[in-house]
Amino acid sequence: AAEWGYSPTNGPDVWARLFPQAGGARQSPVDICTSIASSDSNLEMKKLTFAYESQSDLRILNTGHGWKVEAPQSGSRLEGGPLGEDIYQLEQFHCHWGETSAEGSEHTVDGRAYAGELHLVHWNTTKYQSFAEAAQHPDGLAVLGVFFDVGNESNDEIEKIVSTLSEIKFKGQFTDIPDVIDPTTFLPSGLGYWTYLGSLTTPPCNECVIWIVYKEPITVTEEQLVQFRCLSACSGEAEEFIVKNYRPPQPLGNRALRECNA
Ligand SMILES: NS(=O)(=O)c1c(F)cccc1F
Numbered sequence: 001a002a003e004w005g006y007s008p009t010n011g012p013d014v015w016a017r018l019f020p021q022a023g024g025a026r027q028s029p030v031d032i033c034t035s036i037a038s039s040d041s042n043l044e045m046k047k048l049t050f051a052y053e054s055q056s057d058l059r060i061l062n063t064g065h066g067w068k069v070e071a072p073q074s075g076s077r078l079e080g081g082p083l084g085e086d087i088y089q090l091e092q093f094h095c096h097w098g099e100t101s102a103e104g105s106e107h108t109v110d111g112r113a114y115a116g117e118l119h120l121v122h123w124n125t126t127k128y129q130s131f132a133e134a135a136q137h138p139d140g141l142a143v144l145g146v147f148f149d150v151g152n153e154s155n156d157e158i159e160k161i162v163s164t165l166s167e168i169k170f171k172g173q174f175t176d177i178p179d180v181i182d183p184t185t186f187l188p189s190g191l192g193y194w195t196y197l198g199s200l201t202t203p204p205c206n207e208c209v210i211w212i213v214y215k216e217p218i219t220v221t222e223e224q225l226v227q228f229r230c231l232s233a234c235s236g237e238a239e240e241f242i243v244k245n246y247r248p249p250q251p252l253g254n255r256a257l258r259e260c261n262a
């Protein structure tokens with residue numbers, strides 16, 4: 001079967017042919033139109049709380065669509081905010097980027113794209129027994145999105161990822177990150193966010209994600225993004241660099257977009 005990707009022949013515009021859910025009514029990402037975001041008081045009451053462990057020797061792999069750090073953290077908890085009474089557990093984190101830093105994020109804010117976007121993927125351990133099962137339900141996953149701005153300070157936590165990329169140049173390769181990674185350090189200092197009901201942004205685009213997108217970006221350097229773009233989408237000698245792996249915004253339709261200024 002033709003492998004999905006981000007080129008004109010296998011990219012977001014044709015995903016729905018192979019993955020019907022990609023044409024659904026609660027797809028992600030979306031353009032966050034700040035003027036229609038409603039500040040929902042009961043989000044303020046139920047503060048979004050997270051607790052992560054620091055872990056070393058996390059496995060990072062080249063998925064062919066980017067890098068992914070497997071971080072199954074039974075000790076982690078994400079709860080509150082839009083997540084009702086359920087507890088969500090960190091499963092993995094990964095990132096999306098573009099050919100230049102003028103693009104790269106999946107969500108956009110009033111039409112503005114950021115240079116990239118980090119996704120911390122969690123699943124509902126209160127209701128479901130596995131990540132795979134959770135991904136089949138409308139409240140199965142919670143993904144924290146963090147925008148990347150390009151600046152002069154390199155991001156030390158992202159540098160721990162960048163320093164392993166030469167070992168996973170090709171699709172299918174993986175290695176352990178020797179450094180201790182604390183996912184909390186990926187989060188911005190300002191904890192205001194937007195939230196809405198959406199989907200995975202890659203095939204099969206399951207409509208199972210409660211999205212929480214932080215308003216404040218974190219800073220990475222151009223050099224760090226350049227390193228992301230050196231990953232190869234192929235497993236062999238042929239070099240096809242992963243220079244872009246973001247899905248463009250999808251229609252919000254009649255979904256509520258709520259905001260919380262934590
Ligand atoms: N991009 S995303 O965060 O929606 C996402 C997931 F949550 C899970 C798997 C793949 C994937 F791409």
Ligand SMILES: [Zn+2]
Pocket residue numbers: 094095096119201
């Ligand atoms: Zn993602």
